Structure formats: structure tokens, C-alpha cells
Amino acid sequence: MRVLGIEGTAWCASAALYDAEADSVLIESDPYEPDSGGIHPREAAEHMSEAIPEVVDRVLTAAEAEYGPNAVDAVAFSRGPGLGPCLRIVGTAARSLAGTLDVPLVGVNHMVAHLEIGRHRSGFENPVCLNASGANAHLLGYHDGRYRVLGETMDAGVGNAIDKFTRHVGWSHPGGPKVEAAAKEFAADASEAGGGGSEAAAELLDLPYVVKGMDFSFSGISSATNDAADEGVDVERICFSLQEHVFAMLAEVSERALSLTGADELVLGGGVAQNDRLREMLAVMCEARGADFFAPEPRFLRDNAGMIAVLGAKMAAAGDTLPVAESAVDPNFRPDQVPVTWRAGESV
Numbered sequence: 001m002r003v004l005g006i007e008g009t010a011w012c013a014s015a016a017l018y019d020a021e022a023d024s025v026l027i028e029s030d031p032y033e034p035d036s037g038g039i040h041p042r043e044a045a046e047h048m049s050e051a052i053p054e055v056v057d058r059v060l061t062a063a064e065a066e067y068g069p070n071a072v073d074a075v076a077f078s079r080g081p082g083l084g085p086c087l088r089i090v091g092t093a094a095r096s097l098a099g100t101l102d103v104p105l106v107g108v109n110h111m112v113a114h115l116e117i118g119r120h121r122s123g124f125e126n127p128v129c130l131n132a133s134g135a136n137a138h139l140l141g142y143h144d145g146r147y148r149v150l151g152e153t154m155d156a157g158v159g160n161a162i163d164k165f166t167r168h169v170g171w172s173h174p175g176g177p178k179v180e181a182a183a184k185e186f187a188a189d190a191s192e193a194g195g196g197g198s199e200a201a202a203e204l205l206d207l208p209y210v211v212k213g214m215d216f217s218f219s220g221i222s223s224a225t226n227d228a229a230d231e232g233v234d235v236e237r238i239c240f241s242l243q244e245h246v247f248a249m250l251a252e253v254s255e256r257a258l259s260l261t262g263a264d265e266l267v268l269g270g271g272v273a274q275n276d277r278l279r280e281m282l283a284v285m286c287e288a289r290g291a292d293f294f295a296p297e298p299r300f301l302r303d304n305a306g307m308i309a310v311l312g313a314k315m316a317a318a319g320d321t322l323p324v325a326e327s328a329v330d331p332n333f334r335p336d337q338v339p340v341t342w343r344a345g346e347s348v
């Protein structure tokens with residue numbers, strides 16, 4: 001089976017072809033990069049309307065060159081969650097392509113796709129998943145035919161919380177990679193000045209650390225980091241402290257999720273998962289409790305159509321396709337709304 005995937009929930013216009021037999025994924029992406037500030041929904045939608053036809057065309061041309069005129073067996077698209085104006089463009093493109101190619105249409109939940117790509121690439125049987133993305137942050141675990149939300153942010157997504165600080169100090173979007181670079185710089189400088197060791201930790205700012213049971217909150221830390229910048233605290237020190245606090249919160253809740261479910265596998269998903277420090281903290285936590293940890297390669301972590309095509313193929317194989325009349329997008333589509341049809345034959 002070969003599935004054409006289309007992604008466009010917010011900033012990344014992307015198309016992919018997944019060949020299930022070869023387990024190969026071709027991804028073509030075109031990101032929206034705002035001139036200043038964060039993601040503007042109208043500008044993002046304008047970007048989608050220009051970029052989606054181009055990335056789809058690139059993938060279809062490559063697919064037809066390799067496999068001939070019947071290269072695509074199904075079209076999968078991200079149905080939500082995401083920005084409504086962007087999702088509607090993706091939905092329209094997917095419906096019209098499925099009609100033109102005369103193949104089934106598959107509606108994929110974007111957050112379940114972030115999880116399933118980790119499960120697919122790792123070969124893990126029944127992991128807990130930490131989705132650390134821009135607009136979301138939650139722990140998912142599989143139980144009785146659904147992915148259950150075990151814990152989640154009570155306010156902002158983790159990437160959005162980090163980007164809020166970088167916007168405040170005037171850095172361009174996306175802020176996450178810049179915070180990571182500044183934090184690394186701070187740790188290296190502190191270590192050099194102190195002759196090695198954990199000197200940076202001694203300089204950690206005391207920021208709000210809010211974990212309530214399985215849920216967590218980032219709004220207090222966003223205000224505190226912005227205030228610290230206004231008071232003239234060194235920006236690299238703030239970046240270092242921001243990362244240490246936010247990622248420790250995510251690691252704490254991930255560990256609790258493993259403990260509560262009895263799972264011994266953790267997969268990581270979402271754009272923030274590209275961060276070395278987050279992966280390091282989770283790997284250390286997993287090793288300490290004898291659990292396996294896996295984060296897919298970066299092209300499958302940030303928003304991408306590869307993960308949509310891979311999950312789309314599993315859904316199509318399970319007969320989980322959509323009539324056009326029932327294929328409306330859903331900006332608030334939660335992962336626990338999805339009946340997990342494609343795991344029916346599995347033992348867990």
C-alpha cells in the first residue's frame with residue numbers, strides 16, 4: 001500500500017508518500033516563517049493555500065516517476081487539531097485529490113500521528129507517549145481501544161510557552177531552537193568559568209514549577225521569565241532556567257505515567273522533542289527505572305506529512321476511511337476521540 005499524506009495544521013505545509021512495503025517515506029515540506037511575532041492564522045492560511053499544491057505536486061511527480069500512474073492507493077490528511085483556516089485548505093485539497101485519483105480518503109488525528117510515528121519507528125509494543133509540540137503538551141497511553149490522555153497542560157502548549165518568551169525578547173519565530181542554543185551557551189560558559197562540573201545548575205533561576213497530579217501549567221513560568229528579562233537578568237541564564245524547569249516538569253509527569261500504567265516504554269513526539277536537553281532528561285529518567293526510550297529522527301518530530309501518511313496507511317489497511325460527506329475538519333480534535341481501529345489485531 002502507498003499513501004499520500006497531507007499536513008497543514010499550523011505552520012508546515014507538507015506532503016509525503018509512504019510505501020508500506022518498503023517502509024520508505026518521502027517528505028516535501030514548505031514552512032511558514034512569520035516576519036515578526038508568532039504564527040498569524042490568516043497569514044498561515046495564505047501560506048497553506050500557495051504551498052500545499054506545490055508540495056503535493058512535488059511528491060506526486062516523484063511518486064509517479066517511480067511507481068507509474070497508479071502510485072497512490074489512498075489520500076490521508078490531518079483533520080485536526082489545528083488552526084481552522086489552515087485545516088480547511090488541507091481538507092479541501094485532500095478531498096479533491098482523493099476524488100481525482102479515485103482512491104479512499106483517510107482523516108488522521110495530528111496528535112495521534114505524533115504518537116504513532118514513534119511507535120512505528122521504535123517497534124515498541126505499548127508505549128506511553130509524551131507529545132511535546134508547539135500547541136500541545138500531553139501524555140497518552142493506550143487502553144481499551146483508545147489513546148487516553150493521562151495528563152496534559154492546563155494552559156499553553158510547551159512550544160508556545162517557550163515561543164512566548166522569545167517573542168518578548170524580540171527573537172524571531174520559532175523560539176525553541178534559539179532558547180536551546182542560548183541555554184547550551186550558558187551551560188558551556190558556566191562550566192568553563194568554574195573548571196567543569198555543574199556550575200550552571202548553581203545559577204538556576206527560581207521559576208514557577210507547576211505540576212498538579214498528572215497535569216501541569218506553563219503560564220506562571222512564562223510571566224516569570226518575561227519579568228526576569230525586563231529586570232535585566234542575563235537572557236542566556238533565563239533560557240537555561242526555562243528549559244530546566246519546563247523539561248523537568250515534563251519528565252516528572254512522564255515518569256508518573258510510566259509508573260501508573262506499568263508501561264516500560266516511552267516515546268517522544270512533537271517539535272519540542274528536537275531539543276537535546278529534553279531527550280537527555282527523559283533518557284536518564286527511563287534508564288533509572290529500566291524503561292526503554294525512543295525519539296524519532298527530527299523530520300518525524302516537527303510537523304510533517306510523513307507521520308500522517310504512515311498512520312493513514314495503518315488506518316486504510318483497517319478499513320478506517322472516510323466518506324467525503326463526513327470528512328469535515330475539527331480544530332479541537334482530541335486524541336481520545338479517535339477509535340483506534342488499526343490496533344485491533346494486537347495483543348495489547
Ligand code: ATP
Pocket residue numbers: 009010011081082110132133134135136157158159160162163174175176177180270271272273274275276301302303
Ligand atoms: P502541534 O503539533 O501541537 O500542532 P505545532 O504545529 O506548533 O504543534 P510542532 O512542529 O510540533 O508544531 O512544534 C513547533 C514548536 O517546536 C515551536 O514552538 C518551536 O519553537 C518548537 N521547537 C522546535 N525546535 C525546538 C528545539 N530545538 N527546542 C525546543 N523547542 C523547539
